[in-house]
Amino acid sequence: MIVVGVDAGGTSTRALAWDDTVRVVVGVGRSGPGNPNSSGHDLARLNVLRAALDAAGGRADEVTRLAVTMAGGSATGGALDGLAAAAAAAGLGCPIDIEPDLLGAWFSGCSEEQGVVLIAGTGAVAATIVGGRINRLVDGAGWLLGDDGAGFWIGRRAVHDVLAAIDGRGPDTALTDLVLARTPQLASHRDRPGDPRRVALIEHCYGLRPVQLAGFAPLVVQSVGDPVADRILADAADLIESTARAALVGVHESSPVVLAGSVAGLDSVIRDRLVSLLGDRARLASDGVVGATMVALRAAGRPADEATRVAMGVPPERVQGQP
Known part of the structure; x- marks a missing residue:
């Protein structure tokens, strides 16, 4: 068959x-x-x-x-x-x-019937598995209401912190040059007050579908060592760990946890945090x-x-x- x-x-x-x-x-x-x-x-x-x-x-x-x-x-x-x-x-x-x-x-x-699966890519969602079926969901509420710590969250935060740096509302960051290099410059800034980089970045991002802000997430990983980038990744790790912990409630401590998605697999503090939490229970999808x-x-x-x-x-x- x-x-x-x-x-x-x-x-x-x-x-x-x-x-x-x-x-x-x-x-x-x-x-x-x-x-x-x-x-x-x-x-x-x-x-x-x-x-x-x-x-x-x-x-x-x-x-x-x-x-x-x-x-x-x-x-x-x-x-x-x-x-x-x-x-x-x-x-x-x-x-x-x-x-x-x-x-x-x-x-x-894995081929087992009990445990937890966590997908952290553009979005973030975890589920408990019982009898080989999805039993309970944690997060996965989409870019507007959830997906905490995932690619969209990281990318949006990167753009937010770059704008804050340009405005003087936040510290300078290595992310500024990287993010602006991905931003098409406007043909003319006539009659548009303010820093032209700021104008171009805002206009570019509002021209994207919201979820496309996840495209800036790899720049944050590329900037490890920069205090702003490190803070973004640490905060994302906190959020994804929180999602994982919520999904683990009531799950037997020997049950496997399958990790999937580009963010969960990043060679970064996010992956380190998940491995520290899960130990040898972790499996990679x-x-x-x-x-x-x-x-x-x-x-x-x-x-x-x-x-x-x-x-x-x-x-x-x-x-x-x-x-």
Whole structure:
């Protein structure tokens, strides 16, 4: 029997087909953005289906389960408009499950059924896992109301502190030159009072989608040693640690904690703080498409143990000392 897992992301979609009879990877597929929240249902459906069919190759009629993991999967009502009908028309007439990317991240990092998964990338969210299902969420409230300490939070804080430095409201910082180097200069500042750097930066940032401020976050890591950058990272670490601690309440102390996302994996005080908190309980999420395929196996009622996860191409090492 063959199952297919699809990791539907905001910029790209990847799929993996697994033959559970002979326990080998049948194929992998890749396509464009597959998240309906950012790309719309039509484009997302097209790319999810394209990646899945690419992975299955000429064996689409043998696929018995398809699982799709995506950010906000639970918010879509467990469906991607028109996917089932389009899949059936293309030869994929199997049951389809749509799950949050948190579950895919969890099963990409371990095969156990109890613990905590923490994603800290552009946003930040943690979840407790009970019986292989998401039981409770912490944060993940989005850039306006939450995602504390994540990429958007760090990037916005960087721009805020640069503006404060330009105004004289805050200390000088090495971030100023780095942030301004990413800021297109205005053709004319005529009739615009104030420092032209300030005017250009404000206008540029208000022209972005708010979440795009996360693009400034790597500059903060690049500026380690600068007191302002160090303070931003320390404050972000406090917030992410707080999210992790809240998620750990009531969870057995031996249960694993899977860490995912660019911020959680940063070689910085954030990662150091998480490792100090978690010790050898920490696991790094590997490839989200492996997690999605593990979800598909579980939905099909097939074993999805550690040996299976490793056979899909995941190194068996645990995270010890540091991710």
